[in-house]
Amino acid sequence: MAKKTLKILGFIVGSIITVSIALAIINPDFVHLSAQTNTKIGADAPPVQIPDMVKQYNQAVIDASNAIVPTVVAITVESETTVENPFGDFFRDFHPFFDFGDEGQGPGNEKRKAQGFGSGVIISSDGYIVTNNHVVENAVEDGIKVTLNDKTEHNAKLIGTDPTTDLAVIKIDAKGLTPAxxxxxxxxxxxxxxxxxxxxxxxxxxxxxxxxxxxxxxxxxxxxxxxxxxxxxxxxxxxxxxxxxxxxxxxxxxxxxxxxxxxxxxxxxxxxxxxxxxxxxxxxxxxxxxxGKINRPWLGVQISNVDEITAKSVKLPKVYGAMIQDVIKDSPAEKAGLQPGDVIINIEGHDINSTNELQTIIIKYRIGDKVKVKIWRDSKEMTKELTLAPREESGEIAETKSSKESDLGNNDMKPVKLDKIGIEVSPLTNSLKDKFDVKNGVLVSNVDVNSSTAKRGLTPNSIILSADQQEITSTSELKKIIDSKKPGDAVLLKVKSQNATRLVAIEIPKL
Incomplete structure (x- = not known):
């Protein structure tokens, strides 16, 4: 009886398996359906309800993006670089026996092509595009390609470059473009x-x-x-x-x-x-x-930013402006009477807060324009009118008029310590005058490396030409000016090194 029962159960199980296989063959989804459960994935709603204001903001970003993307292009630039041949010296002696073909492929340097990528912005419907100068400056002839947002490709012509601002303009032969x-x-x-x-x-x-x-x-x-x-x-x-x-x-x-x-x-x-x-x-x-080129005017000055100590040294009421370090010979600035130590504080009603702001304002004008420049000199404001001119590449520094000659025989040749500013100065010898091409001044013979003066960049072997706009002809003159300063005051020194002449403001340390 038990064996019979087992046979019946085996038949039933076998029948179930057989039917299941048959259903799987007839309907493959049967296996999947049979494995399904009631598990639900994901929440019923987002966890945060976005406010309408945020939705509007998000839509504004989307709208702006869709509008501006077509105005930006991809730029591919083919350039040529020269690579030194490491075997150049070895083959040079045997050059007559080899044909190296094109120039640059010989035993010395080798020219290789390179490819660079950048971007540009369409600024006219007929194909003018602005980009960076550094993107296209080394392009070979016919080496600039532009790909528009619609994937069409165009050869581009270089119209002009301006390394000073790192801008360039190229042009493609196209009509009906969407400019920015x-x-x-x-x-x-x-x-x-x-x-x-x-x-x-x-x-x-x-x-x-x-x-x-x-x-x-x-x-x-x-x-x-x-x-x-x-x-x-x-x-x-x-x-x-x-x-x-x-x-x-x-x-x-x-x-x-x-x-x-x-x-x-x-x-x-x-x-x-x-x-x-x-x-x-x-x-x-x-x-x-x-x-095809830049018609950029200039003032003809070398300038530096004004910090708190510099402002204090010239009694400027606040920290702003651009200090004139030097004036270029025959420049608009020299012709208008600007001098080293003047602080340019305003041009045509625009306050000047930095040197780069001054440069940006000037390039908005054209050659021949007259501009009113407000300066700070001798603790008061004054206005000068300049006629802007093109930049002269030579750029020689204008000579400062000397009010008096020094008599070396009247100088005490011993070094003088100026403890208030942590330096030691000595009279100039004739050889130093010739070396630095100066008539007057004193030599900075030593600088305390821990002093505020050292931190302001004054170094030994520099020449101090003036202090607070007063020409220095002896160590005693400089000492008198420094000794008159109280802690917290500042002095403006005109300093010459072998490389350049500059103005350095030094603060008298507070006790």
Whole structure:
């Protein structure tokens, strides 16, 4: 009986398995359905209800992004670099027996082609595009290609470059393009939301966002040019290699800057991006389109920023302006009577807070324009009118008129300690006068390395020419001026080294 029961159970089990296999064959979903449970994944609703104001803001970002992306292009540049042949010296002796073909492929240096990537912004419907000079400056002939947002490719012609501002204009043969709307720098504020568009690392039409972190940032030493104009918009919108020449836009879709650089220790973005302000972009681009070159005026001065000690040394009521270090010979500044030690505090109603701000204001004018410059001299304001002229490349420093000659025989040749500022000075010998090409002054023979003077950059073997605008002809004259200062006062020294002449403000340490 037990065996019979087992046979029946085995038959039943076998029948069930057989039917299950048959159902699986006939309807594969049967296996899936049989495995289903009542488990529900995901919540029924988002955890946060987005306020209408946030939805509107988000939509504004979307609308702006969709509007501006078509105005930004990808730029590919083919360049040629020269690479030194490591076997050049070895083969040079055997050169007559070998045919090395084209110049540059011989036993010495070798020319190799390279490809670079950047971005640009369309600024006219007929194909003018603004980008960075460093994106296109090394391009070979016919080596600039532009890819529009619709993926169409065009050869580009280089119209002009301006290394001073790191801007360039190129042109493609196209019609009916959508140009960017060029904004107004006066409407740009710290904290404004901005959108950066470009082609970082070859990723076309990439949109990132952030805020404007600072305005008027610079100089940063990005460009290796003594006349470089560095007055940047700083942003935390992500900018990476390949973004150069791309656009920085506000929420209205207005172009407010051209992305040009990042501050990084890794080669990638670290939260600090810099863009050339739109007012500079507009002026440079228009000049390059109209003339193929820049018609930039200059004042003809070498300037430095004013800090608290410098302001104190000339009794300036607040810390602002740009101090004139030197005046260039035959420049507009010299002709108008500007002098080293003057502080430029205002130009045509615009207060000057830094050297880069002064440079930015001047480039808005044209050669031949007359501008009123307000300066601080002898503890009072005065106004000079200058006629702006083109920059002279020679740029010789104008000679300062000497009020009196020194008589070396009347100088005590012993070094004199000026303990208040931590230096020791000595009379000039005739050989030093010849070496530094000066008539008067005193030699800085020693500087206390722990003094505030050392921290301000004064070094031994410099020549002090004047103090508080008074020409120095002896150590006793300088000592008299320094001894008259109280703790917390400052003195402005004109100092000459073998490399340059500059003004250095020194504060008398407080007790």
């Amino acid at each position: 709307y060029l904004g107004n720098i006066d409407n740009v504020k710290i904290g404004d939301f901005v959108i950066a568009v470009g082609n970082p690392l070859g990723l076309t039409s990439t949109v990132t966002s952030g805020i404007i972190s600072a305005i008027g940032r610079g100089p940063l030493g990005i460009k290796n040019n003594q006349y470089s104009i560095e007055n940047y918009i700083q942003t935390d919108a992500a900018i990476n290699p390949g973004n150069s020449g791309g656009g920085l836009f506000d929420l209205s879709g207005s172009l407010v800057g051209i992305n040009t650089a990042i501050a990084t220790q890794t080669g990638g973005f670290m939260g600090y991006g810099f863009a050339i302000p739109i007012d500079i972009v507009k002026r440079v681009a228009q000049d390059l389109i109209d003339n």
